Amino acid sequence: MTEAAPIDAATTASSGRRLSAGTQTYLYVSMLIIAGIVIIPLLTTALGGFKTLGELRGNPFGLPAEWQWSNYGNILTSQRYWMQMGNSLLIAGLTVFLTLLFASMAAFTFAHVKFFGSDFLLNYFLIGLMFPAATAILPLFIRIRDLGLLDTYWGVVLPQVAFGLGMSILLFRNYFKNLPPELFDAAFVDGAGYLRFFWHISLPLSRPIIATVGIISFVGSWNSYILPLIMLNSESKYPWPLGIMVYRGEFSTDWQLILAFITLTILPTVIVFFAAQKHIIAGLTAGAVK
């Protein structure tokens, strides 16, 4: 039986050597600082939502003297919050699904099928990496208007998918290319064609990259502001970044409520991240070859 050796956190993967005490201290201190940079604003935001406005001004970083649960309670019981969450989820869900679908299929073709112009086509897709959606916002607006998709979810989803494809195809293609080629031979001998190989072998082995691309496009869509701002007019279709602006307009002085609202809108991304994280496991192909 081959059993994976337990991996010590303080050993390097390549050499297996134990790091010196100095290097370890340096690593831990660096990690603590980075973690602090990430966590402190999040924590301040979440705790700020539990304070009164006066306390927030006087003591922005400390724990609240009295926990104001009602700040969160009012938002959670408001219809607007759930509507905007629903819009954001729908837009992000469609974006993730379509990005994964198109990117994985295109990347599989680029990874396994050599055809006339394939390199050119791949480079064409990758050019998309250089242009954020904001740079093309005017022509995008005109195109979406011409397609009659203004003020629809698709008017936001389709450009997001299109602009996400470059990076997603690149990630998928590299992953597919690194799958052992013998698996392809074996599946071909077993009677699978390209489609079945894609569906039965490549995709099930690609959970780490599916999770990675999924998170990137989910978070991108979740935080997207400019596209929905340009494409959507009805407040009933607003995702949360637009909703928060409306909310801020209404409660412009009540920062504790805005902080509570922001905290509640971050939650789904955190949940999605932790749910997908367990799939990002190295060595999923262990045992395939050798």
Add this chain to the structure above:
Amino acid sequence: MAGLELRNLEKSYGAVSVIEDINLTVADGEFVALVGPSGCGKSTILRMVAGLEEITGGDILIGDRVVNDLTPRERNIAMVFQSYALYPHMSVYRNLSFNLELAGKPKAEIERRVIQAARMLELEPLLERKPSQLSGGQRQRVAMGRAVVRDPSVFLFDEPLSNLDAKLRVQMRGEIKALHKKVGVTSIYVTHDQVEAMTLADRVVVLNRGVIQQSGSPMELYRRPANLFVAGFIGSPAMNFVDAVMQDGLARSAEGTDFAFAAGQKLAEGQAVVVGVRPEHLLVGGEGTAITGQISFVEPTGGQTFVTLDVHGRPVTVVISGEDDIALDGALTVRAAPHHVYVFDAASGERVSEN
């Protein structure tokens, strides 16, 4: 089941020709080993037979059917890969059943055949496991099971044992031989290990640079190598060679050693030849041409001891019995009987002696 025939098979990548005009017939149920050094084209031939590599010229026939343009499935072949190529996300059961599922077989039949193959290869207790939970030998057996389960016309083995350690390799060799005996399917086995080829195969085909050097039974290749390449490749330790020229019907080396041998054809005076003698045919005592050298090192392996002599600056390997009580230092004289002396034409490499 069916035989296999390769007719004028060719393969080239652009201007580079890797397989040249291969002709080979494998009888129904025969076990043929393709053996040769790395890069000799043996795996390419196997992949062409499997349908994983396009052919540049010639024909491949399985049974009486030309299969050049058929997919691997339509050829009804099964292949065991060097790296096993098991599907890591599937259980052993699904690894075995996958090709039957793709073929659209009924569930009951799939189960019957998988269980039958698993029983044959003692995989039954492992059916629910994933490949990562198996040892090297078990993975190899699953790879074979995957081939057995589909009941193919031809079995193709692509160096299936090279990832295993020495002990397991010997054990698996036995299992492959037993498996072939049981199912009797036409098999082609590619390896660079001549011992593996000789022990397993009914017939061994030696390849070099995309050309068949010789095809024959293991002992035929050992006893009557067609040329220098085969003589040097088959047999372990490898045959000793020395350059010589013909003089008075004997092959005389540069150091003046005259080798008597059974000449199969008339050789011209002064013709350049290469003399070859297998280490196990250089006997302490006995008759024939005497060769004396200083012992440079000794490698005992138990039953046999390999002794390397320094003969005029050239290493000569001798195999003696491990039981022989010989002082293994200083000088040693060994003799090569004429019927054990192989002589090859230096220019063409063809054997010219009658062994």
